Amino acid sequence: MKDIYEGASEILAWLGPEGEKGLLGASKIAGIYQRYVSEWERLGTPDAAYQNPRLTLGGSGLSVMAALLDRTWFHRVWIVQEGTVPVRTTFYLCHSTIPADAVYTVARLISALPLQITHSDLFLGTVSGGHIWELAEFAKKRARECEEFSLLTVLETFRNFEASDPRDKIYAALGFAGDISNEHPIEIDNPKPHRQILRDVALTCLYQSPRNLRFLGHASLRGTEHMPATWMLDWL
Known part of the structure; x- marks a missing residue:
């Protein structure tokens, strides 16, 4: 789309x-x-x-x-x-x-x-x-055509919007993110549980920058209904 x-x-x-x-x-x-x-x-x-x-x-x-x-x-x-x-x-x-x-x-x-x-x-x-x-x-x-969005930038923007299916906040972001490696993609799988999708995003962030954990700065202070582990970011 x-x-x-x-x-x-x-x-x-x-x-x-x-x-x-x-x-x-x-x-x-x-x-x-x-x-x-x-x-x-x-x-x-x-x-x-x-x-x-x-x-x-x-x-x-x-x-x-x-x-x-x-x-x-x-x-x-x-x-x-x-x-x-x-x-x-x-x-x-x-x-x-x-x-x-x-x-x-x-x-x-x-x-x-x-x-x-x-x-x-x-x-x-x-x-x-x-x-x-x-x-x-x-x-x-x-x-700005030269602008390439990072996955974290798009997710940070989309997390404040609403979706009938919370997983759409992840899937809608994938078309904009220009830093997702083909070796470690985030697969679009509608039946996949919320927790598994969030785990996939966290793993992709780790693969992108294995020595840089800045993405953890986007994590919440406590677990949520989608992700009880605080270090796994809840974008939903």
């Missing part, structure tokens, strides 16, 4: 029906993005528009934007393949459209706001939780 998406000239992503003030949220994001572009043109550099995020965002509409950014599409691990392709990406909501660049830019602006301005945990599951920010950063890295 990754290869199919990379051959596309444009990506159209469906966010769902209008729903709970969805069009209003999209309209707010589009308006903020236009003000950002105007600031960019006025000041001459893209980063200048971020220097006063309160002025750029204004004080209203945060709740409807939060609801839009919390839609299922932004949380699913498999959408990383389509949502980060370095081509023009457009989000569809009912009959309305909004550029992905606008969504990612406004997410960055929101992340620069003081917590009290964002009404505490309003964006906790989206911008503050890292999903949209990670999508935007991953898209930038894919745009």
Whole structure:
């Protein structure tokens, strides 16, 4: 699927029906993005528009934007393949459209706001939780054709997303990782138990760098339901 998406000239992503003030949220994001572009043109550099995020965002509409950014599409691990392709990406909501660049830019602006301005945990599951920010950063890295992702880098990104089958967080990452040896691959085997898949990942990391145990820095402080051994990283 990754290869199919990379051959596309444009990506159209469906966010769902209008729903709970969805069009209003999209309209707010589009308006903020236009003000950002105007600031960019006025000041001459893209980063200048971020220097006063309160002025750029204004004080209203945060709740409807939060609801839009919390839609299922932004949380699913498999959408990383389509949502980060370095081509023009457009989000569809009912009959309305909004550029992905606008969504990612406004997410960055929101992340620069003081917590009290964002009404505490309003964006906790989206911008503050890292999903949209990670999508935007991953898209930038894919745009640099010389960029080769390590297995650990991809797994670290994908672990924060959701999947109906937790094993998909591993399998979705395999197409991006460029450092997996053909001698020690991670086989895609859907019936394989979670623990065995995590063991395979740990063994692959050891084969990659037998004298370097940095991958252990990604391990949790205690065992989990998938992997009771603390040194075996739980990416699920």
